[in-house]
Amino acid sequence: MDALRTDEGRAGRRRRPWSLRARMVLAFVAVAMATAAAAAGAGYAAARASLVAETQRGAVDTVRDQVTRLAPEIAYPPDQDALDRLRTALGPDAMVTYEGLTSASGDALGLIGDELRSAVAAGDRLAVQRVADDAGPHLVLATPVLLTGVDGAQRDSGVDVYVVRDLAATEAQLDRWTRVVVLTIAGALPLAVLLALLVSRSVLRPVQRLAHSADELAAGNLAVRLAPSGRDELADLATTFNHTAAALERSVGELRRREAEARRFVADVSHELRTPIMALTSIMEVLQADARDRSAQELELATMAVDRTRRLARLAEDLLELSRLDAGVGELRLERVDVAHVVTDTVRTRGWDEAVTVVAAGPVPARVDVRRVDVAVANLVGNALRHGRPPVVVEVRAVPDDRTDDVLVTVTDHGPGLPPGIDPDRLFGRFTKGDSSRTTSEGSGLGLAITLVNARLHGGDVTARDSAEAGATFELRLPRRLDAAAGPDPEEGGTRA
Structure with missing residues (x-):
């Protein structure tokens, strides 16, 4: 950009x-x-x-x-x-x-x-x-x-x-x-x-x-420098530019070093937490099964513990996924698929069939990374179900125009809309959640951020707006890449981020 x-x-x-x-x-x-x-x-x-x-x-x-x-x-x-x-x-x-x-x-x-x-x-x-x-x-x-x-x-x-x-x-x-x-x-x-x-x-x-x-x-x-010549004002300007560039290079270098350390720390912590959290989840599920023979209060506490443990596991997975994407090791494994079919599978495999309606006029072929599209759509639909109200409508269609040939996945809920007074772009920040006007948030605050990174990894984007007929509308736009020259075939090993 x-x-x-x-x-x-x-x-x-x-x-x-x-x-x-x-x-x-x-x-x-x-x-x-x-x-x-x-x-x-x-x-x-x-x-x-x-x-x-x-x-x-x-x-x-x-x-x-x-x-x-x-x-x-x-x-x-x-x-x-x-x-x-x-x-x-x-x-x-x-x-x-x-x-x-x-x-x-x-x-x-x-x-x-x-x-x-x-x-x-x-x-x-x-x-x-x-x-x-x-x-x-x-x-x-x-x-x-x-x-x-x-x-x-x-x-x-x-x-x-x-x-x-x-x-x-x-x-x-x-x-x-x-x-x-x-x-x-x-x-x-x-x-x-x-x-x-x-x-x-x-x-x-x-x-x-x-x-x-x-x-x-x-x-x-940041290493660019000028060679001052003479002793006039332009030479002074070149010298000032060099000093500014050097100071900026030092500052950016320090920020990058700290950012790399922070990402490495998050990745290490997330990786180290996966095993004990998985073990803890298994233990909590055993305790929940055992609590069914006990009092209702013990069963409620065990169920709450399992829910919180699973949420902690999702947070660790999201943090680990973001750390990989931030480190630039994410790969696009492109394959030619029907995006409408991918979206339908995403909704069906997560058991959202009754609350979510998928609308597609016909097949929408495109070359995409199926796993990343599945994650992006699941985050958008899950966000609509948590913060909005059903029915949630997911529309899949091709949007060809004079400049681009894209596939557009639109997720619309029937809730109160976007939080008032907030910039829609801020919704895709990390750990951003809805305000008190929405129902209690159960997400990690990383889902939309992961969606945005996956969309841009494809060369697309994701936006949010209030819908005139319903609640909030999120649009995921991805290039179709139907031309073979636009991206490698699956057997070619994918596209490096």
């Missing part, structure tokens, strides 16, 4: 979609990608701001130099030809105004807005504005032409210059940088996944070794 639970635990760990490794990898990749995105984004933003600022500064310096160089060549007040020459020198998408005169050329002059005109009219030496239209982003510059007198003082000539510069080249450069940033982040993803797998493997490998060792420890391998 421990090995089964261990396998189920391993399977459960494998089935979990969000394992520790997956969470570590996802967290590492998320942090790495967030860091890469933040770094690339910050670098892109800084580079973009620098490129835009540099482009704007270059355009401003170019316009300022052109205006400064061409301003002395203009006669004041300028005429239309002078404005046209200045506008032509400034390049495409330029406009020059002087009072009512305007010289303009280019398709982007519509981007020159009233805000920029107002800024120049208010006396700004240079006004700059970035605008965009369907053709893309543009830089609009506006500046008045200043005249410098002989005294070095500058005054407004009344000539205003407007220039529109295309930022398509700058935008294309920014697009190339954006693609580089995206490709950099995308290229960092597989690298981050690879690094995350390497890191998670180095971190989780000791944890996996610890989990495997814990599984072995749970399965009974």
Whole structure:
């Protein structure tokens, strides 16, 4: 059962979609990608701001130099030809105004807005504005032409210059940088996944070794130990596990030694008591026969002594049987029989025919140990007769399903049911008896325990529950083993427990 639970635990760990490794990898990749995105984004933003600022500064310096160089060549007040020459020198998408005169050329002059005109009219030496239209982003510059007198003082000539510069080249450069940033982040993803797998493997490998060792420890391998490596917390955990396993091994070893001594003591005592108890039973039976010719009181005392002596003999036999089973020397001598017939013989040979009804729809073939099935059924029926009320119904039937093919022996009495407030599993403990709500118990308290051991020796089980229609119901479930590969034939010598 421990090995089964261990396998189920391993399977459960494998089935979990969000394992520790997956969470570590996802967290590492998320942090790495967030860091890469933040770094690339910050670098892109800084580079973009620098490129835009540099482009704007270059355009401003170019316009300022052109205006400064061409301003002395203009006669004041300028005429239309002078404005046209200045506008032509400034390049495409330029406009020059002087009072009512305007010289303009280019398709982007519509981007020159009233805000920029107002800024120049208010006396700004240079006004700059970035605008965009369907053709893309543009830089609009506006500046008045200043005249410098002989005294070095500058005054407004009344000539205003407007220039529109295309930022398509700058935008294309920014697009190339954006693609580089995206490709950099995308290229960092597989690298981050690879690094995350390497890191998670180095971190989780000791944890996996610890989990495997814990599984072995749970399965009974108390000698399992870990080899600590390094000086980190995982090494400390491995050391703690080793100390715990060593302490557990010592404790379990001591408990096993004491348990073995106790079992050996019980077996020795039971074995030594058999002979004197058998002799004592014979003597008591002789005294009982002799007391029939004496008084009624002497006969009652002799009968009571015989009954108590026989009960003591049964207790010694039960203790000896349990000691054999606990020592693992019990054998299964499997043979193909009709379980319904075995149960019927069990009831008939013990003289329970009048109080017990055996119900079977037909033959129920199975490969079982007849002697152990007889003991198990006799204990269940005897328990029902002692603690319940007749009629006791024993039903034998096959229970095939998708997973198993079992034979089920159900024993139901018509008594008060299971003791209230007690766990049904406790009924199969040793020396467990009914409470005061039942009739006086005459058993040893070992019958159900022996039944449970014999059932599990077959690979089956026995359970108890309250019946809705009657009293208590006990179910003995045994594998049928009809396939020859499921167990040896009788001539093969049986199955070792």
